[in-house]
Amino acid sequence: xxxxxxxxxxxxxxxxGLGGGFILVVWLTLFEKVSQRAAQGINVLFxxxxxxxxxxxxxxxxxxxxxxVKSLVLGGIIGxxxxxxxxxIIASSLLRKLYALFLLAFGLRxxxxxxxxxxxxxxxxxxTRS
Amino acid sequence: MKRFFxxxxxGFLNGFFGSGGGxxxxxxxxxxxxxxREAHASSVALIFVLSLVTAVSYGFSxxxxxxxxxxxxPWGTAGAAAGAVFLRKIRAAWLKRLFGxxxxxxxxxxxxx
Numbered sequence: 001x002x003x004x005x006x007x008x009x010x011x012x013x014x015x016x017g018l019g020g021g022f023i024l025v026v027w028l029t030l031f032e033k034v035s036q037r038a039a040q041g042i043n044v045l046f047x048x049x050x051x052x053x054x055x056x057x058x059x060x061x062x063x064x065x066x067x068x069v070k071s072l073v074l075g076g077i078i079g080x081x082x083x084x085x086x087x088x089i090i091a092s093s094l095l096r097k098l099y100a101l102f103l104l105a106f107g108l109r110x111x112x113x114x115x116x117x118x119x120x121x122x123x124x125x126x127x128t129r130s
Numbered sequence: 131m132k133r134f135f136x137x138x139x140x141g142f143l144n145g146f147f148g149s150g151g152g153x154x155x156x157x158x159x160x161x162x163x164x165x166x167r168e169a170h171a172s173s174v175a176l177i178f179v180l181s182l183v184t185a186v187s188y189g190f191s192x193x194x195x196x197x198x199x200x201x202x203x204p205w206g207t208a209g210a211a212a213g214a215v216f217l218r219k220i221r222a223a224w225l226k227r228l229f230g231x232x233x234x235x236x237x238x239x240x241x242x243x
Contacts, residue, residue: 007202011209016217017156017170017177018229020209021149024202026236030243038195040148041188044181045199047149050210051178054171057214063171065164072158073179075137076151080180082138083145084187096240099147103237106153110230 002031007046014047015054021047022103029096036096037087133162137176144180145187151177170217 006027013020021043028039058064087095136158144151152173159169159176188194 003201004205007205008209008212010202011206011211012213012216013209013229014206015174015210015213017152017173018226019150019153019233020213021152022233022236025147025149026233026240028198030236030239034198037193038198041185041193042195042199042202043149044185044188045194045196046202046206047181048178048185049203050206051174051181053207053210054174054214055178057211058171058174058217061171061214061218063168063217064175065159065168065172066175068159068162068164069172069175071133072137072140072155072176075134075139076141076144076176076180077183079138079141079143080145080151080183081141081187083142083147084184084191085145086142087146087148088191088193095147100237100240102143102147102150103233103240106150107230107233107235107237110226111234112230 010046011050014050015057019106020050022106025099026103035092036099037092040087040095136162140176141180141183144177145184148184148188151180167217 006024010020010024013023024043024046025036025039028034028042029036034042055064090098136154140151140155140158143154155173155176156169159172160166164172185194
């Protein structure tokens with residue numbers, strides 16, 4: 001039952017590009033006592049089918065800026081390889097602490113830093129449905 | 131070249147933390163001219179590719195557990211469809227606040243556990 005709720009919530013947030021993976025990783029490490037590294041692996045696997053569905057739906061809504069995504073993807077792939085190697089080198093307990101700091105920075109920004117986001121969103125509203 | 135570095139930062143975070151590349155991807159996409167909705171949707175496209183790379187790389191080092199992931203995937207796909215509809219319809223601002231509060235609480239707990 002909890003897997004259903006956690007999976008569903010993570011799916012919603014991940015599909016909206018709101019950082020849903022955090023929910024699953026935090027759930028696994030805090031409540032199921034999975035190691036940080038294993039939880040990250042589970043999250044990545046989880047995200048692939050979820051992102052595929054979201055991607056198809058977003059493409060249909062015309063919300064994806066393909067040109068921009070393509071221009072970012074090469075650097076992204078190289079970064080991802082370096083990042084995974086880094087995660088394998090350091091101790092899982094250190095990875096966990098770094099992850100917590102990353103979460104904290106992200107959470108605080110979401111909580112307090114979205115004043116200008118609101119304005120941009122309001123401006124963007126009329127022309128996004130075309 | 132600038133985009134190469136921006137992309138590699140997203141990729142690094144996504145690979146290092148196994149999630150969260152979108153946290154950087156969304157502001158980068160907005161800075162490069164996407165609207166709020168476009169940025170969120172496009173971040174999913176970018177992170178999808180990066181997660182494939184991350185998964186392969188994790189697979190080589192033996193830190194993948196397909197059985198565990200499968201417990202969450204069917205529910206997650208339902209959530210993904212719901213989220214894609216929400217993104218077209220609702221304003222994400224209130225959701226971000228709520229999510230931010232949950233994340234801060236989780237971060238503090240992780241730091242001191």
